[in-house]
Amino acid sequence: MSPAQVEIQLIAAITAAACALPGVFLILRRMAMMSDAISHTVLLGIVVGFFITKDLTSPYLVLGAALTGVLTVSLVELVHRTRLVREDAAVGLVFPALFSIAVLLISRYAGDVHLDTDAVLLGELAFAPFNRFAPFGSDIGPIALYLMGGILLINLFFISLFYKELKLATFDAGLAASLGFAPWLIHYGLMALVSITAVGAFDTVGSVLVVALMVAPPMSAYLLTDRLSRMIALSVAIGVVNAILGYWLAHLLDASIAGSMASMAGITFGVIYLLAPERGLVALARRRARQRWEFAMTMLAIHLFNHEGLPEASQENREEHLSQEVRWAPDFAARVVSRTVEQGWVQRQEGSLNLTELGRQRAKQAIAG
Amino acid sequence: MDILKVLHDLVFDYTLRTVALGAGTLGIASGALGSFAMLRRQSLLGDAMSHAALPGIVLAFLLTRAKTPLVLMAGAILAGWLATLFMMSLLRTTRLKQDSVLGFILSVFFGFGLMLLTFVQRLPDARQAGLDRFLFGQAATLLERDVITMAALGGVALLAVLAFWKEFKLLSFDPEFGASLGFSMNVLDVILTTLLVIAIVIGLQAVGVVLMSAMVVAPAAAARQWSDRLGVMVVLASAFGMLAGVSGAVLSSTVPHLSTGPTIVLVISAIVLFSFTFATSRGLLWAGLRRLRQRQWLQMEGVLRDLYLLARQHDDSQHPHSQAVLQAMNPGRAGIAHTLNVLAQRGLVRREENGEWSLSTEGARQAQERIENETQDTTMEGTS
Numbered sequence: 001m002s003p004a005q006v007e008i009q010l011i012a013a014i015t016a017a018a019c020a021l022p023g024v025f026l027i028l029r030r031m032a033m034m035s036d037a038i039s040h041t042v043l044l045g046i047v048v049g050f051f052i053t054k055d056l057t058s059p060y061l062v063l064g065a066a067l068t069g070v071l072t073v074s075l076v077e078l079v080h081r082t083r084l085v086r087e088d089a090a091v092g093l094v095f096p097a098l099f100s101i102a103v104l105l106i107s108r109y110a111g112d113v114h115l116d117t118d119a120v121l122l123g124e125l126a127f128a129p130f131n132r133f134a135p136f137g138s139d140i141g142p143i144a145l146y147l148m149g150g151i152l153l154i155n156l157f158f159i160s161l162f163y164k165e166l167k168l169a170t171f172d173a174g175l176a177a178s179l180g181f182a183p184w185l186i187h188y189g190l191m192a193l194v195s196i197t198a199v200g201a202f203d204t205v206g207s208v209l210v211v212a213l214m215v216a217p218p219m220s221a222y223l224l225t226d227r228l229s230r231m232i233a234l235s236v237a238i239g240v241v242n243a244i245l246g247y248w249l250a251h252l253l254d255a256s257i258a259g260s261m262a263s264m265a266g267i268t269f270g271v272i273y274l275l276a277p278e279r280g281l282v283a284l285a286r287r288r289a290r291q292r293w294e295f296a297m298t299m300l301a302i303h304l305f306n307h308e309g310l311p312e313a314s315q316e317n318r319e320e321h322l323s324q325e326v327r328w329a330p331d332f333a334a335r336v337v338s339r340t341v342e343q344g345w346v347q348r349q350e351g352s353l354n355l356t357e358l359g360r361q362r363a364k365q366a367i368a369g
Numbered sequence: 370m371d372i373l374k375v376l377h378d379l380v381f382d383y384t385l386r387t388v389a390l391g392a393g394t395l396g397i398a399s400g401a402l403g404s405f406a407m408l409r410r411q412s413l414l415g416d417a418m419s420h421a422a423l424p425g426i427v428l429a430f431l432l433t434r435a436k437t438p439l440v441l442m443a444g445a446i447l448a449g450w451l452a453t454l455f456m457m458s459l460l461r462t463t464r465l466k467q468d469s470v471l472g473f474i475l476s477v478f479f480g481f482g483l484m485l486l487t488f489v490q491r492l493p494d495a496r497q498a499g500l501d502r503f504l505f506g507q508a509a510t511l512l513e514r515d516v517i518t519m520a521a522l523g524g525v526a527l528l529a530v531l532a533f534w535k536e537f538k539l540l541s542f543d544p545e546f547g548a549s550l551g552f553s554m555n556v557l558d559v560i561l562t563t564l565l566v567i568a569i570v571i572g573l574q575a576v577g578v579v580l581m582s583a584m585v586v587a588p589a590a591a592a593r594q595w596s597d598r599l600g601v602m603v604v605l606a607s608a609f610g611m612l613a614g615v616s617g618a619v620l621s622s623t624v625p626h627l628s629t630g631p632t633i634v635l636v637i638s639a640i641v642l643f644s645f646t647f648a649t650s651r652g653l654l655w656a657g658l659r660r661l662r663q664r665q666w667l668q669m670e671g672v673l674r675d676l677y678l679l680a681r682q683h684d685d686s687q688h689p690h691s692q693a694v695l696q697a698m699n700p701g702r703a704g705i706a707h708t709l710n711v712l713a714q715r716g717l718v719r720r721e722e723n724g725e726w727s728l729s730t731e732g733a734r735q736a737q738e739r740i741e742n743e744t745q746d747t748t749m750e751g752t753s
Contacts, residue, residue: 027465032472033413040579082653084645085590088468089412093590096583097638100631108626208420208579209483212476219469249484256487262480269473279463 004129009247011128011144012261015201016213016239018152021159022193023214024232027222028170029190033088034073035214037095038191039198039207041072044102046199051109062199069195070188072098125204125257144204151200155193159232162186167228205258213239216265223276242268296336298366299326301345304355305363317353375619384509388575389618391511391519392633395572396610398523399581400588401530402568404599404606405561407589408541413471414453414562415585419569419578420475421452423482426503426573427489436499438518442570445503449566452478453559479578506577508618508629519571526564526571530603537561538599575614576630584610587637594648613637668708670739671699673717676728677736686737689727 026032042065049064072094079090128144159166168176169186176183194214201210221234245268246261253260274281303326307316315321322333337353340346345359355363378385399415406414422445429444430436452474459470486500502510530537536557539547544554565585572581592606617633646654675698680688695705709726712718717732728736 027469030466030468032466032468033416036416036472036475079645082645084594084651084653085407086410086412088410089407089586089590092412092416092582092586093638093641096580096587096634099579100583100634100638103631104627104635107628107631208476208479210476211472212480215469215472216477219465219473222465222469223463253484253488254491255484259480259483259485259487262477263484266473266477266481269477273459273463281462284462 005247005251007129007142007145008125008257009244011142011148011204012125012243012247012257013240014145014148014152015204016217016243016261017236018148018155018197019201019210019213020217020235020239021152021155021232022190022197024218024221024228024235025166025170025190026194026214027218028228032211032215033091034076034191035194035198036208036211037072037076037091038069038195039202039210040095041068041098041102042066042195042199042202043207044068044098044105045071045195047102047105051105062196065199066192066195068098069198070191073188073191128204147200148204151197155197158189158193162189166190170228205261209258209262212262212265213242216262216269217242220265220269220272223272223279238268239265293336293339296328296332297340297343297345298362300336300340300353301355301359301363302366304346304353305360305367308355308360314352318351319348319353375623378622379615379619383513385618385622387511387513387516388508388622388629389615391516391575392508392614392618392629393611394516394519394523394614395568395575395584396588396612396614396633396637397607398526398568398571398610399584400592400606400608400610401527401603402561402565403585403587403589403610404592404603405530405537405541406565406585407593408599412586412589413468413582415565415569416582417456417471417475417478418449418452418566419573419581419585420482421478422446422449422566422570422573423479423503423578424448424485425451425482427482427485427500430500431485431489438515438574441503442518442522442567445570445573446563446566448478448482449569450563453562453566502577503573504578506573506575506580506630508575508621508633511575515574519574522567523571526567529560529564533557533560541599576633580630580634583634583637584613587634587641588613591637591641591644594644594651609637609640613640665708665711668704669712669717672705672708672712673728673732673736674739675699676718676726677733677740680728680733686733687727687730689721689723689725691725695726 023035026035045065045068046061048068049058049061052064053060075094075098076087076090079085079093080087085093129142131143132139133141133143133146165176165181165186168179169181169183173183176186197214198207198210201213205213217235217239218231220238221231224234225231242264243261246264247257249255249264250257250260272280275283277283300322303322304317307313310316316325319333319337320330322328322337323330326333328336337346337348340359341348343358344356345362347354347356379389380386403412403415406412425444425446425448426441427444428448429441433440456470456474459465459473460467486504489500499510536547536552539550539552540554540557540561547557548554569581569585572584576584588606588610589602591609592602595605596602613633613636617636618629620636621627621629621632644652646652649655672695675695676690677686679690679694679698680686692705692709695709696702699705709718709720712732713720716729717735718726719729720726
C-alpha cells in the first residue's frame, strides 16, 4: 500500500465513523430523510459563505453550512405547521428549492471558482490526499483527515456529553420535556451536528452518499441489537468496515470510491438483513417453521389426550385416522408423529399412538393456556 | 424581454421548442402521478425512485451498449420497480421505518449507480459519453427523439391513469373498502407505482435526479390547496407542472447562465408559495383574515353581552353603563374602547351624552338572542 492509499482509507474510515454517530439518532427519531435534505441544502450555506468570505477554505463556510442545515429544519417545520401539507411533502418542497437556489448562484456568479455541482454531489475521495495540511511549512497529512477527524471528535463529544438527554428525548420526548430537558434544543443541536458532518463529508464522498453513510450502518445495527450504546458502537464498526471494503472494491473496479462505499454499505446491510440472529430473514423463516411444527405436535397431543381412556380411543388414536380427523396430508401427519415420538411425547404400539407422561403434560399445559 | 419574440422562438426555434415541449411533458406527467403519491403519503417515494433509477440506466447501457432513450428508460423503470419491491419487503419484515428505508434505497442505489457509471466511463468505449446527464439533467441537450419518447411514455402513463381512475381513487382514499369490493389493492399499488416511476424517468434527462423529486411533490402540493376534488387536483397539478416546465425553459433560454432544471424548480416553488398564500378556502391569507374577523366578532359579542347583563339589573335593557364598568368585568382585556366604537358604527350600541354606553334596540335584541341560544344549545357554540 502506498502512503496515499493508507491516507485515503483512513479518511474514508473516519468519515464513515463521523457519519454513523448522528445517523443512529436520525434512524431512531424517524428523521433519516432529513439527512438527505440537509446534505443538499448545506451547499447553499457554503455558496453564501463563499460570497461573504471569498475564500473556499475559510472555516466560516462550515459555520454557514451548519446554519443552513438548521434553517432547512426550521423551514420544513414552518411549512409543516401550516398544516397545508404533510411533513414528508414539506421536506420534498423545501430542500429542492434551497438546492436550486444554490446551484443557480454557483452557475451565475461563481462559474470560474472551483465550486462545481458535480464535485459537490459526487465528491472525489481519490483527490483528498492532494490537499495537504502544512502548518509552519511541515507537511503533516491531508487536510481532509484533520477536518473529518475534528468533526468526529465534535460528534463524539456532543453525543457522550448529552448521551442521557439524547436517549431520553429520542425514546420519550414527553418525559424529557416534563423533566425539564429542552427537547427542541437537543433536536436542533443534533441537526447542527448532522449539518457539520454533511459539510465535512460531502467534500470527500458527495452529498447523496453522505446519506448512505448516515443511514445504512445504523440500520444494519438496528437489526442486530436493542441497546442504544451497542447500536452506536456497531454502527461505527460497520461503517468503518464498509469504508475499507468499499475502497478496495473501487480499487478493483477502478470506479468511484464513494459509490463503492455506498454499494458496500448496501451489501453489508443485505447480509445482515438475511442473517441477523433474531431479526434476519433466515431466523424469521426458521422461527416460523419451528412454530408450525410445535403447533402441529401440540395439536396431536391434545387430540390424543381428549380421547384417552374413552371407548372410541382405539379408533381415534390410529395414525391413518389423523389425516381425516385434523385434515393433515398423510406424509405431514407421519412426520408430525415421528417428531412427537422422537421427543418422547408419544409411543407407537401396533399402529396406535399412546401419550407418554410428558405428552400428557404438554397437552394439559396447552389446554390450560 | 419581448413576449412576441419569446412566442416566436417557442414555435420556430428548434432548441427552445424541444426543451419547452420536453419540460412541459415532464411537468404534466409528474404533476398527475405526483398527486396520487401525495394523497397516499408517498411524497418522498419520488425522491427515492429518481435516485434508484441510476443503476438501471447504466446497467441497461452495459448490457445493450445502446443509448436509445427507450432502452435506458426501460432499465430505469426496472430499477425503480425493484427498489419499490425491496422497500415494501423491508417495511413488512423488519421494524425499520419508512424514512430510514427511503433514505437507504435512495443513497445505496444511487451509490451503486455511481460506481457502475464511473466504471463504465473508464472503459475504452466512446459510446458511454452523455450517460452522466441523467445525474444532473441537461435540458438543453434534449433532442427531438428524446421528446418523442418522453411524450409517448407520458401519454401511456396518463391513459393508464384515466383507464384506472376509479380504482386509483379507491386505492388513494379507502383501500380497505376497495379490497372489500373485490379489487386487488396490491396489483393496483404496483401499477400506480410503476406509472410514478415512468413519470420520474421521463424527467430525469431534463432536470436530473435531485430536482426531479421536486417535480413530483410540488405541483401536487400546490394543486391540493385549490380543490378537494381528485379530478380537479390532478388536472391542476398537471397544469402547474406544465407551466413550470415551459416557463422554466423559456426563462433559462433568455437569461444567460440560468440552468433549466433549477429554474423549473424555482418556478414551481413560487407557484407553491402563491398557492399556500392565496388559495381559496385553504390559503394562509384567507385563513388569517378569517381568524382576525372571528376574534373581532368574539370581542363584540362579549361587550354586547356584558352590556345586556348589566342593563337587565335595571329593568331597562337599554340602561347605560360606563366603559370603566365593562373594563372591570374583563380585567386585563385590551381594546374595549375600539370594540365599542365598531359596535356603534354598526348601530348596536350608542354613546350617551355623559359618555356612558347603552344598547340600541337592535343591539339588545341580538344580545338577548345570543344568550337564549347559548342556554338552549351549548353544543352549537363551537360550530358557528
